[in-house]
Amino acid sequence: MQYLFDSVAAALNLILTFDPEVLSTVGVSVYTSVCSLLLASLLGVPAGMLLGTSYFRGRRLVVTLLNTLMALPTVVVGLLLFGLFSRQGPLGSWGLLFTPWVMIVGQTVLATPIVANYTLVAVAGADPRILPTALTLGASPLQSQLRLLREIRFGVMAAVIAAFGRVIAEVGVAMMLGGNIRGYTRTMTTAIALETSKGEFAFGLALGLVLMTVALMVNVFLNVLQQK
Amino acid sequence: MLRSFAVLSLIGILCLPCQALALERLRLATTTSTENSGLLDLLLPPFEAAQDCHVDVIAVGTGKALKLGETGDVDVVLVHARAQEEAFVAAGFGVARSDVMYNDFVVLGPATDPAGLRGDADVTTVFARIAASTADFISRGDESGTHFRERQLWREAGVTPEGSWYLEAGRGMGEVLVMANERMAYTLCDRGTYLAFKDKLELEVILSGDRRLFNAYGVIPVNPAQQPHVNYLLAKAFCDYLVSAPARALISGFRKSGEQLFFVAQ
Numbered sequence: 001m002q003y004l005f006d007s008v009a010a011a012l013n014l015i016l017t018f019d020p021e022v023l024s025t026v027g028v029s030v031y032t033s034v035c036s037l038l039l040a041s042l043l044g045v046p047a048g049m050l051l052g053t054s055y056f057r058g059r060r061l062v063v064t065l066l067n068t069l070m071a072l073p074t075v076v077v078g079l080l081l082f083g084l085f086s087r088q089g090p091l092g093s094w095g096l097l098f099t100p101w102v103m104i105v106g107q108t109v110l111a112t113p114i115v116a117n118y119t120l121v122a123v124a125g126a127d128p129r130i131l132p133t134a135l136t137l138g139a140s141p142l143q144s145q146l147r148l149l150r151e152i153r154f155g156v157m158a159a160v161i162a163a164f165g166r167v168i169a170e171v172g173v174a175m176m177l178g179g180n181i182r183g184y185t186r187t188m189t190t191a192i193a194l195e196t197s198k199g200e201f202a203f204g205l206a207l208g209l210v211l212m213t214v215a216l217m218v219n220v221f222l223n224v225l226q227q228k
Numbered sequence: 229m230l231r232s233f234a235v236l237s238l239i240g241i242l243c244l245p246c247q248a249l250a251l252e253r254l255r256l257a258t259t260t261s262t263e264n265s266g267l268l269d270l271l272l273p274p275f276e277a278a279q280d281c282h283v284d285v286i287a288v289g290t291g292k293a294l295k296l297g298e299t300g301d302v303d304v305v306l307v308h309a310r311a312q313e314e315a316f317v318a319a320g321f322g323v324a325r326s327d328v329m330y331n332d333f334v335v336l337g338p339a340t341d342p343a344g345l346r347g348d349a350d351v352t353t354v355f356a357r358i359a360a361s362t363a364d365f366i367s368r369g370d371e372s373g374t375h376f377r378e379r380q381l382w383r384e385a386g387v388t389p390e391g392s393w394y395l396e397a398g399r400g401m402g403e404v405l406v407m408a409n410e411r412m413a414y415t416l417c418d419r420g421t422y423l424a425f426k427d428k429l430e431l432e433v434i435l436s437g438d439r440r441l442f443n444a445y446g447v448i449p450v451n452p453a454q455q456p457h458v459n460y461l462l463a464k465a466f467c468d469y470l471v472s473a474p475a476r477a478l479i480s481g482f483r484k485s486g487e488q489l490f491f492v493a494q
Binding site: 092 | 255260264282284285286287299300301302400401402403405406424425428455457
């Protein structure tokens with residue numbers, strides 16, 4: 001019990017005193033997550049809508065593959081991109097390994113299938129007459145897709161929230177590709193892993209509580225956006 | 229929807245880590261023992277201030293640190309596995325190895341000492357007796373410097389460690405200590421990590437002081453002839469700094485719970 005009390009006390013202390021090191025890891029976590037969510041939305045929402053509104057041979061196979069990609073282990077994404085971005089790899093000359101940029105790439109890979117799948121489900125749940133009606137009324141294909149997007153905006157928001165949960169909580173990509181460099185690529189989750197390996201269990205749990213507080217704040221913010 | 233995107237993008241751009249882009253960066257791959265002990269927090273700031281640079285510390289096991297040097301993903305390595313370091317330089321991956329400091333390994337075990345090893349001063353007989361007893365031994369199993377040393381000690385003891393008593397954790401030193409503590413097993417640990425965990429453990433030092441437990445740390449810049457993009461000048465400056473008088477004074481003066489963790493090489 002003492003252990004839990006210590007953690008809660010340490011968490012409150014970290015939050016209330018605006019500990020600069022914790023602020024920096026929160027910043028890296030939120031920054032990489034937000035950037036990867038933007039990229040994942042730009043890729044995943046159109047992909048999900050396209051897949052949801054078109055019918056072709058092998059569509060079921062594509063959907064199943066997309067579902068499977070949601071189960072992609074973070075360490076596997078880390079390993080794949082490590083091979084790609086290491087100096088020995090095809091994109092090694094870009095020198096991106098152990099920078100926040102490659103973490104954003106990795107988290108985008110994790111988030112895109114989630115966004116695409118949720119969007120696909122939202123399209124399937126929408127009134128099937130929206131697209132044909134808009135087209136009949138003289139809207140261009142792009143305009144009618146935008147009309148559909150407006151109709152499924154709550155589903156898309158749910159997609160973004162689910163993807164946010166995946167990227168803010170993941171540790172594999174951040175650790176393997178970011179390298180847990182203090183003040184640069186150290187995120188909340190890699191900081192927790194580090195504190196655990198140092199035996200600072202109560203402090204690690206305190207950081208976990210801080211992470212949940214940040215997640216709560218981001219979700220409240222997204223919720224406010226959704227209300228509009 | 230579109231407006232929310234605009235808001236989010238704006239936030240993304242606003243918190244661009246601008247200051248992080250301006251400074252020259254030196255990538256240092258090192259072992260968890262140097263970073264977790266807090267030694268680097270003391271050693272790096274004077275160097276960063278003098279060179280107007282930022283040292284990116286990537287703390288991994290010695291095996292992986294050398295691998296990162298070999299592939300050119302870091303500029304300099306600070307590790308502890310003499311034989312592997314010499315092979316690294318001989319293969320042309322690194323330029324020249326400098327001795328920085330040393331500490332030592334200790335054999336830890338439960339206070340009850342089920343194999344009755346306490347009092348034995350020879351590490352190879354202690355290892356042979358652990359193998360012969362029913363007690364468990366937990367190995368790092370992660371190609372770290374500690375793991376390299378442990379395998380070398382098994383070889384010198386003439387034992388092939390296998391069987392249900394030999395548990396390969398594949399994890400960092402801290403996790404292995406916690407595991408050994410929970411399972412009442414023996415393990416090999418660097419003194420720095422042991423001191424950091426001492427208060428949380430019921431494990432005790434069973435053996436220390438054997439010269440085969442001596443643990444030297446070396447620093448090696450990555451060879452610019454093989455990896456032209458590495459920051460060799462800064463890496464070289466870093467190596468020179470680590471063996472300079474001010475750095476040696478910082479290393480010798482570093483204390484954790486009142487005990488000196490690292491000793492500078494003579």
